[in-house]
Amino acid sequence: MIAWDQPATWAVVLFAIGLGLMVPNGSMRRRAIGAVVGLASLACFSAAFPVSGPWLDRAVFRILALIAVGSAAASVSMRNAVYAAVWFAICLLGVAGLFLYQGAQFLGVVTVVVYAGAIVVTFLFVIMLAQPTGQMVYDRITWGGEAKILGVGAGALLVAIVTGLLTTDRPPDDRDRVASAIAAWDARTAPSRSDGIAGAEWYLVDARADDGGLRVVLRNDLPPVLLDRLRAALPHELESGDAPLAAAARKQLDIEFLSIEDNVLHPNHVALLGRNLYGRHLISVEIAGTVLLAALVGAIAVAMRARRAERPYEGEAA
Amino acid sequence: MNERELLDGYLLLGGLLFAIGLVGFLVRRNLIVMFLCAEMMLQGVAVSLVAWSRFRHNWDGQSMVLFIIAIAACEAAVGLALILALFQRSRTLDVAYWQDLREPGQSRRVDRGVPEERREERIWPRLTPAGVMPREDQDKNKETHRARV
Numbered sequence: 001m002i003a004w005d006q007p008a009t010w011a012v013v014l015f016a017i018g019l020g021l022m023v024p025n026g027s028m029r030r031r032a033i034g035a036v037v038g039l040a041s042l043a044c045f046s047a048a049f050p051v052s053g054p055w056l057d058r059a060v061f062r063i064l065a066l067i068a069v070g071s072a073a074a075s076v077s078m079r080n081a082v083y084a085a086v087w088f089a090i091c092l093l094g095v096a097g098l099f100l101y102q103g104a105q106f107l108g109v110v111t112v113v114v115y116a117g118a119i120v121v122t123f124l125f126v127i128m129l130a131q132p133t134g135q136m137v138y139d140r141i142t143w144g145g146e147a148k149i150l151g152v153g154a155g156a157l158l159v160a161i162v163t164g165l166l167t168t169d170r171p172p173d174d175r176d177r178v179a180s181a182i183a184a185w186d187a188r189t190a191p192s193r194s195d196g197i198a199g200a201e202w203y204l205v206d207a208r209a210d211d212g213g214l215r216v217v218l219r220n221d222l223p224p225v226l227l228d229r230l231r232a233a234l235p236h237e238l239e240s241g242d243a244p245l246a247a248a249a250r251k252q253l254d255i256e257f258l259s260i261e262d263n264v265l266h267p268n269h270v271a272l273l274g275r276n277l278y279g280r281h282l283i284s285v286e287i288a289g290t291v292l293l294a295a296l297v298g299a300i301a302v303a304m305r306a307r308r309a310e311r312p313y314e315g316e317a318a
Numbered sequence: 319m320n321e322r323e324l325l326d327g328y329l330l331l332g333g334l335l336f337a338i339g340l341v342g343f344l345v346r347r348n349l350i351v352m353f354l355c356a357e358m359m360l361q362g363v364a365v366s367l368v369a370w371s372r373f374r375h376n377w378d379g380q381s382m383v384l385f386i387i388a389i390a391a392c393e394a395a396v397g398l399a400l401i402l403a404l405f406q407r408s409r410t411l412d413v414a415y416w417q418d419l420r421e422p423g424q425s426r427r428v429d430r431g432v433p434e435e436r437r438e439e440r441i442w443p444r445l446t447p448a449g450v451m452p453r454e455d456q457d458k459n460k461e462t463h464r465a466r467v
Contacts, residue, residue, distance in 0.1 A: 104368050
């Protein structure tokens with residue numbers, strides 16, 4: 001049942017062991033071993049999920065991922081809350097880099113400004129106000145024994161489920177079948193074409209078949225001549241893989257291009273995100289604003305009542 | 319890097335961040351660190367939402383991450399105010415201090431086998447309390463900061 005020859009299995013096991021050793025316990029040396037095991041687990045993960053492409057692309061992705069996950073683990077395992085908050089800020093910088101890498105520029109900036117700039121600073125303020133003296137027992141040993149093992153086990157189970165789902169071969173859906181048909185057609189006809197369109201240009205956003213026919217959405221605009229040739233070739237190409245899909249394509253085949261509004265990678269990124277946010281999600285934006293206001297008032301009320309509890313006789317004297 | 323590999327990598331990263339946050343929330347006892355770990359779980363979800371948004375070319379994922387950030391800010395404000403109130407009541411950040419709220423029938427937790435604090439671990443970097451003028455340290459020879467964690 002469990003495939004011990006796969007790097008993914010070892011990655012999950014090492015992840016659990018490393019995290020279990022890293023969280024605060026009595027011994028410094030055990031935590032250092034935990035950090036080494038954790039790095040080995042990340043190496044296994046990167047072996048289990050190979051990525052293709054230019055080496056610089058891959059290196060940037062790997063480094064950002066290492067920063068995000070590594071500093072997250074460091075944040076969990078620091079005994080001092082100040083260090084934990086600072087490591088969490090570094091983790092947020094890594095996540096912001098990952099957002100930028102996906103082309104989500106606005107979110108990357110917002111993560112740095114709001115999260116690392118405001119939320120982490122609030123944490124540091126509270127650490128400053130509520131600071132017990134010296135090193136506390138509860139930071140040094142946390143919940144010892146079986147509680148720790150159960151906690152780490154729950155996290156490892158979650159990672160195991162995600163890894164298992166991602167490494168199992170999924171049955172191909174309509175989108176996968178159409179994508180592989182287009183790729184096969186592209187590979188066959190590319191030498192005889194002189195348009196210089198590379199395989200990546202055929203990126204398929206969506207393909208859906210129903211009673212009316214087959215609807216295909218491509219990301220990039222293509223020359224009309226090429227499109228006509230693809231339209232003619234696609235039903236034949238689908239014939240070998242999936243008969244119902246080919247029948248739908250014969251009935252009616254719509255090939256569309258992604259509209260500008262839907263193109264997440266469009267250079268006009270912030271304007272399009274704003275259009276979605278203030279168009280589709282307008283009411284949610286209003287509600288989020290109200291929730292922010294309510295939280296602000298609530299936080300001040302709670303903090304002020306706490307102050308009054310600290311000096312109970314002040315109100316009577318005045 | 320092709321899009322499917324990118325999606326897989328980001329989903330895995332989101333899962334790892336969520337799992338690390340979950341483990342931290344279950345294992346740590348410091349209220350502030352537990353709260354940080356909850357924020358880390360939100361980050362894990364945000365990473366996978368952005369990945370899906372790119373893969374399906376749908377803006378809703380990125381809009382939802384913006385809402386996550388807004389709610390995280392609310393949560394931080396209210397949660398930290400509560401932590402402050404609890405700290406002023408009990409003078410400790412230990413979540414086990416509030417174990418009187420546990421279910422009936424559960425036994426009380428007692429810390430056993432606490433390892434001895436080593437000498438070099440006693441000196442602990444501190445932030446200056448808010449609103450108080452920092453005092454000059456008279457004894458220059460005294461070790462005030464530990465270089466190693």
